[in-house]
Amino acid sequence: MAKDEFKEFKLVGTRPDRPDGLDKVTGRARYGADISAPGMLWAAVLRSPHAHARIVKIDTSKAEALTGVKAVITRADFPTGLTGEDWNLQENTMAGERALYDGHAVAAVAATSKLRAEEAVRLIEVEYEVLPHVIDVDDAIKPDAPVIREGAADATVPEGMPPNVVRYMEFGRGDVEAGFAEADLVMEKTYKTEATHQGYIEPHACMGQLGADGKGEMWVCTQGQWFIRKMCTAVLGLETAQLRVTPSEIGGGFGGKTTIFMEPLSLALSKKAGGKPVKLVMSRSDVLRATGPTASASMDVKIGMKKDGTITGARAEFRMQGGAFPGSPVDMALYCAFAPYKLTNVEHVGYDVLANRPKCAAYRAPGSPMGAFAVESLLDEMCRELDVDPLDMRLKNAVREGDTASYGPKYGSIGLVETLEATKAHPNLSIPLGPNQGRGIAAGYWFNHNGETSVSMAISEDGTAQVSVGTPDIGGSRASIALMTAETLGIPYEDVRVNVVETGALGVNEPTHGSRATFASGKAAVIAAGHAITEMCKRAANEWGIDPEAVEWVDGAAQPAGDNAGKFPPMSIAEIAGKMGSTGGPISGHHESVPEGVGASFGCHVVDVEVDPETGRTTILRYLVVQDAGRAIHPAYVEGQYQGGAAQGIGWALNEAYIYGDDGRLQNTVFLDYRVPVASDLPMIDTVIVEVPNPGHPYGVRGVGETGITPPLPAIANAIQEATGARLCELPMSPPKVLAAIKAKGG
Amino acid sequence: MSKVHVTTSVNGDEVEFLADPRETLLDCLRDHIGLTGSKEGCGTGDCGACSVTLDGTLVCSCLVLGVEADGKRVETIEGMADGAELHPLQRKFIEHAALQCGFCTPGILVAAKKLLETNPNPTEEEVRYWLAGNLCRCTGYDKIIRAVMDAAAELRQEAA
Numbered sequence: 001m002a003k004d005e006f007k008e009f010k011l012v013g014t015r016p017d018r019p020d021g022l023d024k025v026t027g028r029a030r031y032g033a034d035i036s037a038p039g040m041l042w043a044a045v046l047r048s049p050h051a052h053a054r055i056v057k058i059d060t061s062k063a064e065a066l067t068g069v070k071a072v073i074t075r076a077d078f079p080t081g082l083t084g085e086d087w088n089l090q091e092n093t094m095a096g097e098r099a100l101y102d103g104h105a106v107a108a109v110a111a112t113s114k115l116r117a118e119e120a121v122r123l124i125e126v127e128y129e130v131l132p133h134v135i136d137v138d139d140a141i142k143p144d145a146p147v148i149r150e151g152a153a154d155a156t157v158p159e160g161m162p163p164n165v166v167r168y169m170e171f172g173r174g175d176v177e178a179g180f181a182e183a184d185l186v187m188e189k190t191y192k193t194e195a196t197h198q199g200y201i202e203p204h205a206c207m208g209q210l211g212a213d214g215k216g217e218m219w220v221c222t223q224g225q226w227f228i229r230k231m232c233t234a235v236l237g238l239e240t241a242q243l244r245v246t247p248s249e250i251g252g253g254f255g256g257k258t259t260i261f262m263e264p265l266s267l268a269l270s271k272k273a274g275g276k277p278v279k280l281v282m283s284r285s286d287v288l289r290a291t292g293p294t295a296s297a298s299m300d301v302k303i304g305m306k307k308d309g310t311i312t313g314a315r316a317e318f319r320m321q322g323g324a325f326p327g328s329p330v331d332m333a334l335y336c337a338f339a340p341y342k343l344t345n346v347e348h349v350g351y352d353v354l355a356n357r358p359k360c361a362a363y364r365a366p367g368s369p370m371g372a373f374a375v376e377s378l379l380d381e382m383c384r385e386l387d388v389d390p391l392d393m394r395l396k397n398a399v400r401e402g403d404t405a406s407y408g409p410k411y412g413s414i415g416l417v418e419t420l421e422a423t424k425a426h427p428n429l430s431i432p433l434g435p436n437q438g439r440g441i442a443a444g445y446w447f448n449h450n451g452e453t454s455v456s457m458a459i460s461e462d463g464t465a466q467v468s469v470g471t472p473d474i475g476g477s478r479a480s481i482a483l484m485t486a487e488t489l490g491i492p493y494e495d496v497r498v499n500v501v502e503t504g505a506l507g508v509n510e511p512t513h514g515s516r517a518t519f520a521s522g523k524a525a526v527i528a529a530g531h532a533i534t535e536m537c538k539r540a541a542n543e544w545g546i547d548p549e550a551v552e553w554v555d556g557a558a559q560p561a562g563d564n565a566g567k568f569p570p571m572s573i574a575e576i577a578g579k580m581g582s583t584g585g586p587i588s589g590h591h592e593s594v595p596e597g598v599g600a601s602f603g604c605h606v607v608d609v610e611v612d613p614e615t616g617r618t619t620i621l622r623y624l625v626v627q628d629a630g631r632a633i634h635p636a637y638v639e640g641q642y643q644g645g646a647a648q649g650i651g652w653a654l655n656e657a658y659i660y661g662d663d664g665r666l667q668n669t670v671f672l673d674y675r676v677p678v679a680s681d682l683p684m685i686d687t688v689i690v691e692v693p694n695p696g697h698p699y700g701v702r703g704v705g706e707t708g709i710t711p712p713l714p715a716i717a718n719a720i721q722e723a724t725g726a727r728l729c730e731l732p733m734s735p736p737k738v739l740a741a742i743k744a745k746g747g
Numbered sequence: 748m749s750k751v752h753v754t755t756s757v758n759g760d761e762v763e764f765l766a767d768p769r770e771t772l773l774d775c776l777r778d779h780i781g782l783t784g785s786k787e788g789c790g791t792g793d794c795g796a797c798s799v800t801l802d803g804t805l806v807c808s809c810l811v812l813g814v815e816a817d818g819k820r821v822e823t824i825e826g827m828a829d830g831a832e833l834h835p836l837q838r839k840f841i842e843h844a845a846l847q848c849g850f851c852t853p854g855i856l857v858a859a860k861k862l863l864e865t866n867p868n869p870t871e872e873e874v875r876y877w878l879a880g881n882l883c884r885c886t887g888y889d890k891i892i893r894a895v896m897d898a899a900a901e902l903r904q905e906a907a
Contacts, residue, residue, distance in 0.1 A: 021841035024849030025833065027784020027824035031850060034783040114774070115748075115767055199884050201788040201796055202850045251786070251850025252884050284789040475847035475885060636844035640886055644847065647887030671793035671882065679888040680872075680879040 011487040012699050015636045018479040019498060020249070029249045032205030032221030033281045040207065041070055041110040043269050043280040044117035045262060046124050047290060048099030048106055051133035051356040051664025052146065055099060055126060058107055062123040068112040069120045071272035075106075078268065079237035086234040088325045092359045093235055093264050099128070100148065100324035101356050102665040103289025105262065110269035110278045133356040133664040137298050137321040138192075140164045140355040148324050148354035166326040167352035169334070171408070172315075172345075176302075179313020179345030183304025186313075187382050190300050191374040193713070193731045194657035195293040198363050199648070199676045202251020203287045208266030209277040210236075216243045216267055217277075223253040223472055224511020226452075229503050231260040236267055243267075246502040247472045254648070255362030258511045261291045285669040292361020293658055295320040295328035297370040301337075305382045309393035313345040314338050314406075318371065321353045322360035328352045329360075333367030336710070337375045338406035339445040340416055340602060341397040346406050356664055362513060365446040365706035369649060369713050373731065376442035376714030381727060390441045390718070394604070395420050415628030415692030415702075416443070416602040422690050423604040423626045437610045437621065440719025444603045444710030448694075448703030449514020454507035454592035455524035457485065459532055463556075463574030464495040467528070469521040470509025472500050475644070475705070476637030477517040483633050484522050484699055488529040490556030491573060498525075507592050515703025518633060519598065519694075524591040526698045531589030539583045540571045597696015601704055603627035605646065605711035609719040616739030618654055618720060624686045630694035630702030638704050643685040645708020651677045652709070653716040657732045755816040757782065758826025766813035772806075773797045775813030776823060784824040784853045788882065795881030798854035799823045805861040807880075824853035827860065835905075836860055836898040845894035847885035855881045859895045867903055871896065 023029040060072040075094045082090050095104045107124050111117040132146040139145055147163045157168045180186045202221055210216035216238070222228045225245040233240045250257060266280040282291070297320045304313040316337045322328030330350040338346055383390045398416045405411055420443070423429070433439060456468045467485050471477060478498040486493045510516070533553045540558035541548040550565035551558050557570035580587050608621040625642040632638040655675055659667040668674040693700025713731065721727045726741035750765040757780060764779040771790075776782045776799070785808055788794035792807040799808045800822040801815075827834045836856050839845070846852045855878060862869060862877045869877065874895050875888070883891060 015844070017841045018844070020849070021846070022833075024846055024852050025837040025840050025856060026828055027782070027853045029849055030783070031786065033777075033787070036778075113767075114778075115769060200848070200850075201794055201882055201884055202786065202848070203788065249850075250848060251788075252848040254884070281787075284791065284794075476844065634844075636890070637847070640844055640847050640890060643887035643889045644885045648884070670791045671789045672791060676882060676884060677887075678879040678882060679875040679892065682875075682888055684871075684892070685887050685889045 009487055011483045011493055012631065012633050013635065015634060016479065016493050018476050019482060020473060020478055031202055031251050032248045035207055035219050035248065036279065037207060037277040040277045040279055041112060041273055042114040042117045043108055043110045043266055043278050044121045045105050045265065046107040046121045048095060048102065048104040050099055050128055050130050051102050052131040053099045053128040054131060055095060055097060055106060056129050057127040059125040060107060063109055063120040066120045066123060068116040069109060070276065071110040071269045073108050073265065073268050073272060077272065078235065089231050089260060090235040092325060093260065093262065101358050103358060105290065108265045108269060110273050135355055135357060135660045135664055137296050137319050137353055137355060140321050140353045141319055141351060148356065152326060152354060154326065164354040165351050166354055169331060169350040170348065172347035174345035176313040176315050176345045176347045180304040182312040184307045185382055185386055186302065186304045187378055188300065188302035189378055189729055190298065191377060191729045193297045193370045193373055195296040195357065196652045196656040197288055197293040197674065198254035198256035200252030200254060200256060203282040203284060204261055204291060205281040206263050206266050207277050207279040208263065208270050209275060210267040210271040211275040212271065214238050214242050218243065218245045218263065218267065219248055220245060220263055221248045221250045221257060223250065223257040223474065223513055225503050226470065226508045227258060227511050228260060228263055232264045232267060235264045244502060244504050247500055250472050250474055253474055254364045255366060255513060256292050258513045259292065259361050284671060288669045288674055289666050290358050292359055294363035294366065295322040295360045297333065299370065299374040301374045301378050303378055303382060305386060307386055309383065309386065309388040309396045311341055311343060311397050314343055315347040316371065316375065317349040319351045319353055321355040321357065323357040324354055325359045326352055327360060329367030333371040335407040336368035336445045337371035340394065340399060340443045341406065342399050342403050343406050364645060364648060364709040368444065368446055368710045369652060372442060372444050372710045373713035373717065376711065377717050377729065380714065380718040391420060391424050394443055413692060413695050414600060414602060415690050418692050419602050419604050419626050419628050419690045422688050423606060426624055426626065426688060428606055428622060428624045428686060433608060436613055436723055437608060438719040438722030440607050440715040440717065440722065442605055442711040442715035442718060444707050445600065446515065446706040446710060447600050448519055448598040449516045450520055450595045450598050451510030451514060451516055452508045453520040453524045453595055454509055455521055455528050456506060456588060456590045457525060457528040457532055458586065458588040459573065459577045461577055461580065463491070463572065463577040465489060465491065467496060467498045467525050468501045468505055469498060469525065470501065470506050471512040471517040471521045474512055475640060476634060477512065477521065479637060480518040480633040481522050481525050485525045485529050488526050489533065489573065490553065515705040519697060519701050519703050520595050522701060523595045523697050524593065527591040528589035532587055535587050536573065536576045539576050542583065544568045597694065599630045599694025599696055599702035601628050601702045601707045603707040603711055605715045607715045607719050609716060609723055611720055611723040611738060613742060616735035616742060618733060618738060620650060620683055622683050622686065625708055626688040626690060627704065627707055628690040628692050628702060629704045630697065631691050631700035632689045633699060633701060635689060638689055639687045641704050642687045642708045645706065646685050646712055647677050647682060649709045649712025650682065650716065653713045653731060653733055655732050655734060751814045753814055753817045755819055755821055757821045758823060768812065768814055770813045771809050772811040772813050772816050773808035776808060782823055782825050786850055786853060795858060796851050796854040798857040798881065800857065800861060805858055824857055827856060834860065835901045836895065839894040839898040843890045843894040843897065845886065845890040851881060851883045855883065855891060863899050863902060867899060869899060
């Protein structure tokens with residue numbers, strides 16, 4: 001099963017050292033906060049202490065009078081007249097008339113030192129008129145809830161909906177009521193998940209410089225330098241091409257670094273300070289209070305099932321708040337909720353709701369974990385009720401190639417059945433369990449995004465190759481792209497250098513998001529290498545005086561294609577490259593597109609837990625991730641994605657949550673209180689890489705980055721029920737909640 | 748606030764800098780000495796990305812004031828390799844793919860090195876508890892634990 005067994009490739013499927021490994025184990029790699037420049041100023045941001053408040057007056061005079069302060073900005077320093085998402089981004093970067101959540105920026109300072117900037121921020125006087133606030137999604141959707149923003153609803157929202165509903169959707173097919181009527185068992189339950197944060201260890205950081213001429217530069221930790229460029233220039237009213245954005249190494253993102261939060265502030269401060277570079281680094285508490293967590297959700301699910309496990313009808317109604325702006329991933333949650341199952345009768349309803357919380361951002365498979373928590377939990381309960389094996393039930397209903405997905409389109413090649421069968425065959429499933437222990441199973445789904453992709457590849461004078469990509473390397477994509485390029489060119493892995501480049505070097509690239517870097521940049525690199533191969537065959541053909549069509553590329557060299565083409569010894573890439581100057585100039589390949597042929601990825605997780613009946617504490621005893629990778633280019637980094645996704649899902653299931661006080665302030669703004677899993681919380685995480693190659697990618701790649709966070713939430717809930725008999729329908733399943741659930745069932 | 752002259756040893760080199768008494772050792776390393784390998788992930792001693800040793804004691808440099816380093820020995824990630832030769836832990840981290848984004852890696856390596864100096868033959872559980880103060884959000888710790896155990900085995904073999 002392991003990828004390493006593939007023999008048809010020399011490099012794809014091997015596990016070489018990653019190209020950026022040395023820099024990252026020696027401390028040399030430069031992240032967002034690791035750069036400085038001559039004349040650099042430091043910035044600090046003043047944030048609202050209120051969840052919802054009118055900003056009556058801001059007095060910056062004392063801050064401006066402080067020695068060393070070079071610029072103070074408020075919303076008055078930003079252009080007006082923006083609309084749509086540009087306005088949302090601007091409003092989130094710096095509050096206008098009202099502060100919309102605890103931590104919303106209201107002013108910023110640039111000064112000669114970090115400490116001086118922080119002192120100056122404390123001298124800014126803001127007069128607030130505190131307004132009523134709303135935090136919980138079920139409260140926010142009430143007709144009489146405090147209104148976050150008039151007129152924020154889009155055209156999808158029917159007349160008469162509560163004021164904080166800003167997007168509404170319903171879709172499906174068949175007749176769910178008929179489906180329920182056909183069932184032997186119909187169950188309906190409500191589930192809730194709290195917001196969690198991506199929790200990347202590197203806080204947002206940037207250094208921006210902007211002159212009076214509208215030309216600027218930025219160094220920033222981001223998943224997507226072109227997104228930073230587009231959003232910063234939109235918020236500041238600049239021409240897009242005048243800002244050059246260089247991505248630093250990135251200390252984790254998980255979706256949270258695909259957008260802007262404070263980056264325009266450094267540019268606006270720089271401009272006001274006469275074009276001096278301005279460095280802005282968030283604190284952890286800024287990150288938790290003011291950068292995108294995921295949405296919180298309240299979800300009703302109703303499913304009908306026959307005695308043999310066949311699903312006859314399914315309905316989901318999801319309500320999600322994504323903060324004070326539209327954009328919760330309720331749509332994606334609904335698309336993924338029933339995606340593993342072949343359904344004729346299915347109905348989805350979704351509400352995107354505003355609340356006084358920070359603007360949500362993407363978080364690994366946005367929406368999918370919440371939907372899976374609801375659906376996979378209910379399916380598990382129904383299997384228990386009907387005494388059907390949960391894996392057999394999933395196999396019975398599993399979607400296959402050619403089936404219509406619950407959300408509409410027809411599936412191409414997918415590997416759900418293979419994934420479930422590999423799960424069933426795994427030895428972990430036959431390990432006996434002891435008292436207070438339980439085993440839980442759940443499936444999950446995520447897409448593979450394509451997006452704008454531009455890659456350039458150039459052959460060097462010695463026959464080595466450089467690849468310029470626009471997708472920052474978060475988890476080893478330099479390695480996977482180098483492997484595919486080297487495989488295609490027929491040269492050693494070490495002869496390829498993959499560079500993540502700035503916005504001036506390529507056409508527009510979407511970020512490293514949507515599980516796309518190895519798929520999209522990888523595919524483009526392979527096509528670009530193909531162009532270079534065509535050119536090198538042409539150069540050899542010219543020298544040999546034969547038709548270029550009669551030359552083929554084998555093992556890193558041009559050679560005549562068969563005896564009829566002529567008898568010439570192979571001409572190596574180094575030989576061809578060495579004389580490029582006299583044979584037509586530089587040899588390169590380029591490809592840009594929105595690559596077709598995305599490959600979605602299904603996964604299945606099995607978790608064994610032990611629950612302490614005295615305290616309600618859940619311990620993860622063992623954990624198994626089985627997921628379809630299409631083909632694992634660098635299996636170690638595919639395993640890493642599986643393990644990392646599972647760990648984040650475990651944190652979400654058991655411990656992580658945004659906790660608000662009655663005053664609407666976030667209570668857990670440091671890692672001590674927002675506790676992510678630590679090494680002693682987890683066991684080894686077993687992985688099985690299933691490989692059902694994606695025909696849409698030259699090496700069969702599917703996106704693997706995100707699916708892994710989806711099944712842990714329900715898998716752990718299912719395991720806790722088996723261990724305790726208690727069913728948890730609300731996250732996190734922290735000890736007090738588990739204990740209460742055990743007590744409630746009389747345990 | 749007037750600055751304080753600090754003389755210290757960092758990775759064996761004598762270093763002097765002027766520190767504001769409010770500045771952390773981490774700030775001083777990063778902003779005054781230019782050693783940016785130690786990272787700030789939280790500033791509250793919860794994430795361990797800023798781990799260094801101070802006179803041989805493993806500390807979060809975000810919880811130590813720069814002025815406290817006066818007259819002491821500081822060891823950071825930048826001093827871990829012996830010239831061009833990586834410490835076995837550094838090699839094993841690359842070999843086991845024990846890093847993804849790499850941001851927590853310097854702190855984990857510094858902490859793991861101290862563990863292996865203290866306990867050359869740790870169990871998996873001991874490694875997990877020792878590193879419980881070093882957050883990694885990418886890997887789920889699996890490959891990190893394996894890399895540390897493997898490095899420990901290699902170091903024991905070298906010592907034997």
